[in-house]
Amino acid sequence: MTSKRILTIIGVSIVGLIAIVALATSWYTVDESEQAVVITFGDAGDPITEPGLKFKMPWPIQKVEKLSKETFSLQFGYQQTADGEIVSYDNETKMITGDDNIVLADLVVQWRITSPRDYLFNSEDPRELLHSATSASIRSVIGSSKIDDALTSGKAEIEAATRDLLADLVTKYDIGITVLSVNLQDVELPNEEVRQAFTAVRDAEEQKNIKVNQAGRYENQRFGEANGEKDAIISQATGEKIARVEQARGDVALFNELYEEYRLNQEITRDRLILETLESVLPNAQLYIMNDDSGTMTYLPLAGPRQAAPVATEGSDNE
Structure with a gap:
């Protein structure tokens, strides 16, 4: 076999390989739960959200990045393994409240990719950046809250404040993410002794509220009874006043009659x-x-x- 023939075979093989690669990389599919971004020499186009078979220029002219349209969950302070075991990270969740107490707070952030181009090109690791923003947000809110609010009735306010602050940070970072919700999972004290002490304080507060409510009811009862007695005394005095006036009028009339008889x-x-x-x-x-x-x-x-x-x-x- 001559060298010319060998070169021809190699050339045909290369062309055939290029044709196969071009044909294989010119088609792609988009699933219903996905959104695709076509990148042309490093420049990303508008996201493609309609599902189906799509055509593009072959690689390396264009390539496709597919991202999910589903809602993601960021677990902050803990992680659930594949076998269902919960692993806690106390160093990550340990925070100081506004009244200088220590609590452990873990939460779940629901988020979604709303700008695939920004998600792909504005940050090397948007998930890590979201995790850092979540830590900064919850620490800021807990740091301005009292321990009673964090452990009892103020959780809803803390969730709302954290969500708003986190959404503002993500918007400033411009990483193509939208925060949907923030849900506190557990807010607790760092050890059993402190938890028992706080439980005792909380029980004392509840007892105090019960006593205050009972005292208020007793005060209202006694006040009502006093008002009733006052009204009865006033009514009795008014009756005696009317009786005395009528009696005096009768005495005057009798005296006038006697005087008239005496005069005659x-x-x-x-x-x-x-x-x-x-x-x-x-x-x-x-x-x-x-x-x-x-x-x-x-x-x-x-x-x-x-x-x-x-x-x-x-x-x-x-x-």
Whole structure:
């Protein structure tokens, strides 16, 4: 075989190999859960999100990078192995609160790639950068929170503040990531002794709140009873006032009637008043009206309608 023939065979083989490579690298597929970026001599184009078979220029003119459209989870402070075991990283999660206490806080960040071009070219390792931003965000929020808020009712506020701060940092880094949510998994004290002490303090706080609520209810009850007693006293005093006024008016009317009788018949009215006064002063005494003008003396007892009125004649023991 001549050298010319050998060179021809080699040339045909090279051309055939190039054709095979070109044909093999000119087609690519995009799955429904993927988004693709076509890179032409290092310049990335717009992302391709529609699934299906796609055509491009052969390598090395163009190449394709495929990224997932699904939601990713960043586990901060712990890691779950393939067999389901949880591995904690206390050095990563140990933080100082705003009131100088130490807590362990781990969380999960839900995120998604929203700009494939920025994700591929603006950072060498966007996941590591997101992890660092997450650490800075949660430490900043915990550092401005009190331990009671971090361990009890303030978790929702801490999650929201961390999410907002992390989203701002990721936007400034421009790495093509959007933070969807931040969920605190565990916020606890670093050792059992401290946890027991805090539990005792929290129980004491709950007991204090119970006592304060009971005292408030008792205060309201006593205040209501006092108001009722006050209203009853005022009502009773008002009734007595009205009774006294009406009694005074009756006494005035009676006095006016007596005065009118006295003005018309002074002597009779005076005698009547004397007798009534004697009956009032001496309620059990026998009162008699005696006449000494004639030889026979008659007397009239004023003892009431149930007693008989005896008649005394001259020479009796009652003279």
